[in-house]
Amino acid sequence: MTTPTLLPDGEPRAGGLRHGRPKYLEVRGLSVSFDGFLAVDNVNLDVVQGDLRFLIGPNGAGKTTVIDAITGLVPATGSVNHTGTEILGRKVHQVARLGVGRTFQTASVFENLSVLQNLDIAAGAGRGPLRMLRRRKTVDPAVEEALEIIGLEGATGKMAGILAHGQKQWLEIGMLLVQNSDVLLLDEPIAGMSQDERGETGELLRRIAASRITVVVEHDMDFVREYATSVTVLAAGKVLSEGSVAQVQADKKVQDVYLGSSGVEAAGA
Numbered sequence: 001m002t003t004p005t006l007l008p009d010g011e012p013r014a015g016g017l018r019h020g021r022p023k024y025l026e027v028r029g030l031s032v033s034f035d036g037f038l039a040v041d042n043v044n045l046d047v048v049q050g051d052l053r054f055l056i057g058p059n060g061a062g063k064t065t066v067i068d069a070i071t072g073l074v075p076a077t078g079s080v081n082h083t084g085t086e087i088l089g090r091k092v093h094q095v096a097r098l099g100v101g102r103t104f105q106t107a108s109v110f111e112n113l114s115v116l117q118n119l120d121i122a123a124g125a126g127r128g129p130l131r132m133l134r135r136r137k138t139v140d141p142a143v144e145e146a147l148e149i150i151g152l153e154g155a156t157g158k159m160a161g162i163l164a165h166g167q168k169q170w171l172e173i174g175m176l177l178v179q180n181s182d183v184l185l186l187d188e189p190i191a192g193m194s195q196d197e198r199g200e201t202g203e204l205l206r207r208i209a210a211s212r213i214t215v216v217v218e219h220d221m222d223f224v225r226e227y228a229t230s231v232t233v234l235a236a237g238k239v240l241s242e243g244s245v246a247q248v249q250a251d252k253k254v255q256d257v258y259l260g261s262s263g264v265e266a267a268g269a
């Protein structure tokens with residue numbers, strides 16, 4: 001059996017990979033209504049493999065709901081195409097099997113299991129129950145590779161519940177890597193992290209985004225400026241602006257609604 005490589009082949013860049021046939025996520029006319037309230041309103045979004053896209057905007061702009069809609073957590077209309085496959089309207093587990101993985105604002109790991117067991121379970125998500133129960137003597141190469149990428153090689157036996165806040169988020173990302181997710185939708189991954197953890201997370205995002213389709217919901221504009229290769233700004237459920245960090249910061253509409261003229265967020269956590 002060949003093991004798919006998880007290691008990136010370069011740095012993320014705006015517009016994604018420029019060679020080969022990159023994978024893509026193409027969102028068209030995505031809308032989500034909660035009892036008549038349009039939380040996501042006709043959103044179009046194109047993200048190509050190798051890009052590190054940040055989704056920003058004021059509180060209540062619809063950022064998390066876009067991710068919820070793509071991953072099947074809330075009903076939506078429109079279309080979400082992952083490299084030729086329509087994923088909108090499928091069940092949550094089907095979307096995950098099609099390689100679309102997401103994290104939540106609060107890391108959802110199995111607190112009473114070790115780091116290794118968490119990754120093992122994620123890696124076995126596609127295996128049958130008998131194979132899952134069989135004790136394996138060796139570490140799955142995909143798990144080993146994910147451990148290296150998320151920097152938790154030294155913590156394999158630690159219970160996930162006692163990990164530092166940042167490490168839990170990294171473990172959750174590792175769980176997506178071993179599931180072979182090639183679309184990563186990460187909801188505020190640095191919320192509550194220390195300065196050091198933020199930097200390490202930024203570098204982790206760079207490593208994983210180079211070979212995947214990555215969308216990060218974020219409020220921290222310093223972090224966005226440092227790590228985004230492209231940005232989409234949402235406001236009141238609609239795409240307000242899109243482009244490089246410099247382009248969206250210079251956009252008068254974005255300054256009025258979200259960033260002050262200094263580029264510091266006017267709203268948000």
Ligand SMILES: Nc1ncnc2c1ncn2[C@@H]1O[C@H](COP(=O)(O)OP(=O)(O)OP(=O)(O)O)[C@@H](O)[C@H]1O
Nearest residue numbers: 034039057058059060061062063064065066268269
């Ligand atoms: N399940 C729900 N039922 C009803 N309204 C909802 C539901 N989920 C979200 N909303 C509303 O939809 C709008 C968009 O919410 P969403 O959480 O997507 O915004 P956001 O941009 O992620 O905000 P934040 O930055 O504060 O996390 C908000 O007005 C919110 O109150």
